[in-house]
Amino acid sequence: MPHIFTYHSGISMMTFPFRRTLVALALCLPCVSATLAANEPVGPEVRIEAAINAAQAVVQQGPRDIALGDQGVLRLPDGFGFIPKAEAEAMMAAQGNHAGPGFMGLVVGPDLQGFLAVEFSAAGYVKDEDAREWDAADMLDKLKEGTEAANEERRRRGLSEFSVVGWVEVPSYDPATHRLVWSVAARPKEPRVGGDGVNYNTYMLGREGYFSMNLVTSMDRVELEKPVAREILAALSFNEGKRYTDFNAATDRMAEYGLAALVGGLAAKKLGLLATAGIFIAKFWKIGLLAMAGAGAGAGTWLKRKKNAD
Numbered sequence: 270m271p272h273i274f275t276y277h278s279g280i281s282m283m284t285f286p287f288r289r290t291l292v293a294l295a296l297c298l299p300c301v302s303a304t305l306a307a308n309e310p311v312g313p314e315v316r317i318e319a320a321i322n323a324a325q326a327v328v329q330q331g332p333r334d335i336a337l338g339d340q341g342v343l344r345l346p347d348g349f350g351f352i353p354k355a356e357a358e359a360m361m362a363a364q365g366n367h368a369g370p371g372f373m374g375l376v377v378g379p380d381l382q383g384f385l386a387v388e389f390s391a392a393g394y395v396k397d398e399d400a401r402e403w404d405a406a407d408m409l410d411k412l413k414e415g416t417e418a419a420n421e422e423r424r425r426r427g428l429s430e431f432s433v434v435g436w437v438e439v440p441s442y443d444p445a446t447h448r449l450v451w452s453v454a455a456r457p458k459e460p461r462v463g464g465d466g467v468n469y470n471t472y473m474l475g476r477e478g479y480f481s482m483n484l485v486t487s488m489d490r491v492e493l494e495k496p497v498a499r500e501i502l503a504a505l506s507f508n509e510g511k512r513y514t515d516f517n518a519a520t521d522r523m524a525e526y527g528l529a530a531l532v533g534g535l536a537a538k539k540l541g542l543l544a545t546a547g548i549f550i551a552k553f554w555k556i557g558l559l560a561m562a563g564a565g566a567g568a569g570t571w572l573k574r575k576k577n578a579d
Contacts, residue, residue, distance in 0.1 A: 320363040324356040341507040349378040383486040391478040393522040399529045400442040408532045430458045440532045447474040447513040467491045471502040476515045
């Protein structure tokens with residue numbers, strides 16, 4: 270299977286009045302360049318602020334069609350924004366994370382405190398027959414095992430560890446649209462890290478692989494943000510010739526695993542990732558991208574003001 274994200278979080282948070290935050294952003298950016306040039310240590314908050322500033326300059330506002338390579342298109346609704354790959358990867362790197370070659374960018378929106386991470390995995394045609402016999406308990410066990418394995422890497426990097434709590438949404442698959450949705454809650458092992466984080470994972474299968482658009486949020490927001498994640502999933506489509514129904518058994522490559530592996534097996538590696546980032550997002554993100562329109566304002570307001578200014 271192609272590389273799967275391994276996002277990490279666990280960053281101590283600061284609270285600033287909005288005007289002071291803007292001043293801090295403006296003042297810190299030159300310092301970041303100078304400090305990096307001198308190979309001196311740079312704090313995580315400073316790196317994140319710099320990455321957010323770069324993302325603000327390139328975010329693409331809806332409504333518009335976002336081409337996702339040669340595989341598909343995302344019909345971005347009005348009020349939402351798409352941060353392209355390079356700047357989105359920089360934001361992930363600022364959190365101590367990395368993304369694979371299939372990573373395409375981040376979606377932010379008016380009702381999201383977090384974001385949706387968009388990726389295409391060129392795994393081949395994933396057979397979906399096993400969706401008829403889900404074993405949710407076994408899937409959860411594998412996710413817990415995968416998370417503990419990811420914690421070993423987190424310890425080596427000096428990052429906080431997390432454990433899987435349980436299902437937020439039991440895996441469900443729609444054979445008519447070839448869409449898969451599932452979600453678990455992850456909890457920091459150290460109380461000082463913050464509240465529970467959530468991955469709300471959505472997938473769409475295609476002829477040569479699958480798209481994943483995974484919502485990063487917090488437990489107290491997930492029920493409010495689930496409809497947004499499903500709205501964005503519904504706005505995603507494969508190009509003609511790349512759809513699941515275009516599969517040709519005589520010529521096309523089959524994936525080495527079935528649909529269940531996207532939940533209970535290979536996808537377990539994601540649990541150190543987006544769920545933990547939700548804790549970071551709910552607190553720090555407001556200071557940057559989602560708060561640029563004013564204290565407590567959402568991404569939609571900021572995006573509209575930026576669009577009018579442009």
